[in-house]
Amino acid sequence: MxxxxxxxxxxxxxxxxxxxxxxxxxxxxxxxxxxxxxxxxxxxxxxxxxxxxxxxxxxxxxxxxxxxxLKTPEKKKRKKISHKQTIVHYFVAAAVTLLLMSTGVFTNLMNMASSFENSEQKQADSFVQAFLNKQGSFTNKFEEILKEGEHNE
Structure with a gap:
């Protein structure tokens, strides 16, 4: 080796x-x-x-x-946001909110939401109603069969 x-x-x-x-x-x-x-x-x-x-x-x-x-990497200068710029942003946000409120956008959104809730409620009601109707017809048929059985005896 x-x-x-x-x-x-x-x-x-x-x-x-x-x-x-x-x-x-x-x-x-x-x-x-x-x-x-x-x-x-x-x-x-x-x-x-x-x-x-x-x-x-x-x-x-x-x-x-x-x-x-070693060269130290230069720190990126951060843009300082002045108080004036912050105040301008608040005014723009308030103006957009007032514009949307005056055009009725929020009202339309609420109406759409309530219409969806109503349609869901109607569908739930119709399901329950259909179930009860079928149940009622079943009990009616059952009663008829019992009555026919009593008459035949």
Whole structure:
């Protein structure tokens, strides 16, 4: 079995290999315990290096310097709505309301709503009335049958 070198496992951990090679290394890890140990050592070494970098004051200073060098996005200027504009909006809303009231739009809407309610009530009444009529005719027929039965005896 061909064992991979420690340096190659370091490249694997740093993600410096192409996709096909990475896949071959992954498949090899499933079969080879020796290479698995090398891989784990490479992971530990990389973690140790990143910890050293993160703990150094130069690292922190360099990150802070990069952050200050970044351009801060310009804040969009918000349009300030003046009190005059707000008052104008209220006057426009009041004028539209008065216009709609004077033309009778609201009255027509109320009439339409009540006509819908009346038609629904009529349909419900007609259903109940039809049911009672059928019930009444059924009881009438039943009474006739009983009377005929009494006459025949």
């Amino acid at each position: 061909n064992h991979m070198k420690y340096e190659n496992w370091l490249k694997y951990v740093r993600d410096e290999l192409n996709e096909d090679t990475r896949e071959q290394y992954e498949n090899h890890l499933y079969r080879c315990d020796h290479c698995l140990e090398l891989y784990l050592k490479a992971v530990e070494a990389i973690e140790f290096q990143t910890l050293e970098i993160a703990e150094s004051s130069n690292f922190t200073d360099s990150i802070m310097k990069q952050l200050t060098e």
